[in-house]
Amino acid sequence: MRARLRRLARALLFPETVKYRLLRLLTAVLVLGAVGSTALLVSYDKVHRVPAELQARSVPAVQDAVAFRTALLAADEQAHQSYVNGLMDTVGPGERYRQQSGAADQALSRLSDRQIEGDDGRRVVEVLNVLHKAYQDAVYEAAYYRGAENRPMREQKLREAEVVLGRDLTGIVPRLTELQRDQLASIEDETDVSAAEKAGWIAAESALLLLALVLVLAWRVLWRSCGRLFSGWLAVALVLVGVLGAVPLAATYDTQEKLDAVHTALVRVDRTEEQNRIDDGAATVRDTIASTSAAARALPWVAAGCGVAVVCAAGGLLWRLYDDYGRD
Template structure:
């Protein structure tokens, strides 16, 4: 390649006039601003949509599963208490059984609408409905077998009800426990930071840092070649870029910490035996999710900050191009 051709290529690819330096920096500002804004807004929105999604579906699904298990176990305890106390011949399984059995039916109905495992979850709940009906039928048959002459048949019906309830792998409680484990695993996946989310934040932060470097280089060009010691637009843009790097990361970190706390509280609720721990865990989950709402509402302000940073930076450069080189 001849020296003349090399000079021509260098002039086209790396123009040395101040005007073209500013134009290259303006292009970089616009491109980096678009990339950084898109990655930042998408990443921020993804983190702060999770609490509302959990409150709408996952939290209620966990609570309904726990309510079904507790009501079912209490109903079963009422049945055995009535049998041991000899009340089967007079009052059947008792009013307490009827109340708890009705509560279990309602919780299972809610769980059918709220479970978060898709088609697999719906199939499990359908099986639980069938098994719960079988359990209730066995208890009803035991209640109708009154008198000493039917004692063996009654005991057989109660054993059948216990088998439906606790049979390994295929009973109500083992199937429900499996559904609860799957739901908690799904919630864990939702509250964890995925590889795609990490990549999104990395792109956003990297683009913002490069944008800050470009803004500094713009200021140096204006200072060195244009004699401009200060540019209000670039100064405001630099401040906004610094805020955009720090504030969304801090808010996302805080929200992620709270999501981890929500998952931990839901695990405690799922394993709770008494109503007190269930209520305490539910209150913790509700309050923790509510505390993330302020950060979620900040998304429009974040978008405005991204737009303002790009407008200030591009506006400052365009003004210098117009004021100093508008007649070129």
């Protein structure tokens, strides 16, 4: 009795006629097409948006921090040289000190504008600003105390500058090191593939695979039940689904590799004090990010491909339904 009822319900709800099988396949095409396209476009966009964001904020922030450190240490070295060579009475901390110190000011000011660590970063940069000012004051005061009778005060001020610059935990350099470490950790998070992104890609690829399967099934139905061996619509749709399943994924893989390369280059830039290496690293970062732009620009084409694939698949089936059964 129960089996009979089940059969009756199935016959009513899922009639095994060709028309209804085609209608069910059409529904599957529409649903999988929508899910696959959305997941694909969102996932593709998410990865390809990162290079532009890196270029706009994160990379300059890291480079500004590196520039600040380099200029600051160079300025300190110049002030030290001026003192040990007995030039401080004549030229103060020296012209090169002023130049490097000015560069450090500029870098810190830019870093304040575009640091990437949110409120925490803002607070660190604020303290760096204050300490940098204290450091500069101490160096200029050291230069102000001239002559042998003022030597103790000069030495006191230079020692004060040294402590403000480098003391563990509280000095400029340790705080900057911590900020740079946090910056790189942020960039690593930004460039890494997150679990959500992986899930998005799995959803997109699974939906496209199922869509291809549905299209093959639809083709089989048309062939076996309607005697039509070839459907141009379905063939185009099937090829497009294959291309959409493979090309954006390959492009994303490539972009991801480049993002990893950017991160590695930034780590290298962050850990060196040699200007040549900093320049090389910056060039690598710039070129690598630039090389991802073609893939980022391809998003509208991917969207168009998704649209065409779904339209062809659904159109092919609708055409057959209308042609064979629509006039009933």
